[in-house]
Amino acid sequence: MEKKSLWEFGTREVVYAAIGAALYGVFSWVTNFLALPAAGNIALRPAVAIPLFFGIAFGPWVGFLSGFVGNVLGDFLSGWGFWWYWDLGNGIMGMIPGLIAAGIVSYKAKETIIKAEIFIVIGAAVGILVPSLLEIPFSGIDLKTAIVGYWLPAAGTNIINGLILVPILMVAYDAVVARSGR
Amino acid sequence: MLVTWKYHPRNSLLEKLDPRARWFFSFLVLFSIIQFWDVRFLCFFFALVMTQYALARLTWAETRRVWTFILIMVIGIVALNTLFTGRGGTTEVLSGGHIIWRVEWNVLGLSIHPTITVERVWFAFSQIVRMISISTLFLIIPFTMDPRLYGVTFRGMGIPDRFAFSMDLAFRFVPTLARDFSTTLDAQRARGYELDKLEGGVVAQIRKMAPLVVPVTMNAILSGEDITNAMDLRCFGLRPRTWVHKLSYVRRDYILIAAGVVILISSIVLKMAFHVGDFWMPAWALTWAR
Structure with missing residues (x-):
């Protein structure tokens, strides 16, 4: 079997980064458009599973671009302007789970899913921490507000969505890989 | 939609x-x-x-x-x-x-x-x-x-060709994937899936999004293989790209x-x-x- 290079960005990665970004953008827009139900203050934003999953399936650059460009697209479709440091945070969120991409043999193996879940938590936590901390110099808030007002609600909901949806996508993708032979 | x-x-x-x-x-x-x-x-x-x-x-x-x-x-x-x-x-x-x-x-x-x-x-x-x-x-x-x-703009601002093209491609994929999503939503609704009436706790509600998220994503991935092959056959990435729009x-x-x-x-x-x-x-x- 051909050994995968973790940081490769060839034709395949160009295409899947674009698909991941477009999917994330469309799902984000749909979440706003259809006003999906929410429980308490946890909004259902299933779209965040896309950059996390694309990172795991296609590597860190694909995860980064899916998150970064996808968030730009979602905001552009909804007409919400350009929030570059939140786009960057979404990119990092997709990039970190991508660090395990090269070593994956089976996407439905228990150990792969556990490893992916751990990296999803780290990815969402670190990815959202970056823009939350950047709000300190830009918005003049203090660390406590950045953590309580931005990081906890955003990272928490992203982790919940990622932990539930990404394993389902991984199992489905395993069947696609088996079928295509790639 | x-x-x-x-x-x-x-x-x-x-x-x-x-x-x-x-x-x-x-x-x-x-x-x-x-x-x-x-x-x-x-x-x-x-x-x-x-x-x-x-x-x-x-x-x-x-x-x-x-x-x-x-x-x-x-x-x-x-x-x-x-x-x-x-x-x-x-x-x-x-x-x-x-x-x-x-x-x-x-x-x-x-x-x-x-x-x-x-x-x-x-x-x-x-x-x-x-x-x-x-x-x-x-x-x-x-x-x-x-x-x-956007693609040509970011290329002009110094972003590598492949990254800029990927961004450009993402903008082009949006209408197609939105249409696929709409088709999948209609198909699931015909099977009795009610997006507006998801019940249960947070975990159950998120899990019930899978019948929408999974088919659209897997379909996009499968079509991505064809696009990759088509681009490879046209020797994508061997030389610097030219862009339709010039700035x-x-x-x-x-x-x-x-x-x-x-x-x-x-x-x-x-x-x-x-x-x-x-x-x-x-x-x-x-x-x-x-």
């Missing part, structure tokens, strides 16, 4: 400018704004971004939703910051100050005492002006920049970039050499203290 970009030609001055010049100007102004906490300087930037907003020829109906979002977010965060955590980026508001209102609450055995001082209120006002200025600076971009130009700077673009550079240098000089721009409060505001 029809996905549409917010951009449409408005024949505005902003659309005549090179998108690269506009990005450079926006980031230069952004880094100028964050030099200041003095509301007098922030008002200058507020006026500058509002002028840019006016030049964009946007209607209230188009931007009402985003304004609501920005105002709720800004006021919510500033209220939380002012009331409970007290200060922000400047040390002047850290402690003490002239008290307007103070109360002591006992929450689950913990004693918290939110205090509002004149300094905190004025700082909150400065924060609101600064946050709205930064938001408005970038708010107009989706409405006034042609999505077909070229004209005099007004250089003027815009130069204006951004002058604003940033002036801001840095004012801050570093003359030590102005830190938190400022008018003397008359002290009359608010009890």
